[in-house]
Amino acid sequence: MTELRIEYLHEEIERLTRGLESLNLELASLLHVNIVCTECGSDDVLLSASVRWDVETQEYNVANIYDGEHECGTCGHLCDIPRVPI
Ligand SMILES: [Zn+2]
Numbered sequence: 001m002t003e004l005r006i007e008y009l010h011e012e013i014e015r016l017t018r019g020l021e022s023l024n025l026e027l028a029s030l031l032h033v034n035i036v037c038t039e040c041g042s043d044d045v046l047l048s049a050s051v052r053w054d055v056e057t058q059e060y061n062v063a064n065i066y067d068g069e070h071e072c073g074t075c076g077h078l079c080d081i082p083r084v085p086i
């Protein structure tokens with residue numbers, strides 16, 4: 001393989017890598033969502049959860065999140081948890 005061919009392949013790899021990095025950023029932005037109140041649109045939504053004490057870390061760890069039980073901290077409305085793209 002000639003040096004020119006190797007240089008060309010190296011440039012192609014760099015170009016493809018830049019394209020993948022750009023695509024990863026776009027995909028990451030598509031995966032970001034926000035949880036909002038269906039009544040007022042506020043994202044000040046409270047969820048019920050249970051926690052478990054971890055002796056090793058000396059912290060509580062979330063053991064379970066109850067998706068069906070949440071309340072809007074702004075208007076007090078109880079509703080489902082719609083997730084909207086950011
Ligand atoms: Zn609300």
